[in-house]
Amino acid sequence: MTLAKIVGEPLTTHKIAEGGEKERLVVEVMEQVGLPRHFLDRYPHELSGGQRQRVAIARAIVLKPKLVVTDEPVSALDVSVQAQILNLMRELQRNLELAYLFISHDLTVVKYMSEKIAVMYLGRIIEEGPSEEVFQHPKHPYTKSLLSSVPIPDPSLKMKRIILKGDVPSPINIPTGCPFHPRCYMAQEICGKEVPHLEKVAPLHHSSCHFSRDV
Structure with a gap:
């Protein structure tokens, strides 16, 4: 299909616009x-990776949604193009008053894009809170280990790398107690028996760890 048909398809599917009005909305969102x-x-196939991602964004926002779910939206792009797409997404967020559910394994990108973060392990949220708070004061061993793996440009700043033991368990055979305990460097006996609940560790900041205060 041509880009006109790709971007305009949601308008037809949801019976929002046809003909000249549909074309007008497609042109408008392409310019955005x-x-x-x-x-x-x-x-x-005639477009670059970055241009194709812009088309995907146009198709997502042509219906003027309030929430857009993005799953690894820049993972296949090189760094310079990533920056362009992320800046575009932030600009659209401001101009269109959008909310994003931004799913990514790239913590640098997550920090740049997010006001609030939820960290998941084996399908469970194990820590959530304001972006700056979670990055500066992680309160779950898994979050802390993830952050320790993020490269730091300044070689004078040394951060201890936390190497997790073992492999990620199968999601169809989740360990008893805390799902993370077989790999956790802080695990104690209670961790293999009782599932920790999300508990407040700071205003708006919650962690699912029996020993959050000690992380």
């Missing part, structure tokens, strides 16, 4: 993501 009108007759 930085693609000129003459791109409408092109096909995806």
Whole structure:
């Protein structure tokens, strides 16, 4: 399909617009993501990776949603293009008053994009809170180990790398107690018996660890 059909398809599916009105909305949203009108007759294979991602964003916002779910939206792009797409997403967020559910394994990107973070392990939220708070004061061993793996540009700043033991358990055979305890460097007997609940460790900051205060 051409880009015009790809971006306009949601408008047809949801019976929002057809004909000239549909074309107007498609042109409008393409301009919002930085693609000129003459791109409408092109096909995806004629575009760069960054341009294809802009088309995907246009298709997602053409219905004017309040929430957009993004799953690894920049993982396949090189760093310079990643920055362009992330800046575009933030600009659209401001202009269109969007909320994002931003799913990513890249913590640098997560920090740049997020106001609030939820860290998951084996399908469970094990820590959540304001972005700056979680990055500066992680209160779960898994979060702390993830942050220790993030490269630091300044070689004079040394951070101890936390190496987790073992492999990630199968999600269809989750360990008893805390799912993270077989790999946790802080695990004690209670961790293999009781599932810790999300508890407040600071205003708006919660952690699911029996020993959050000691992390």
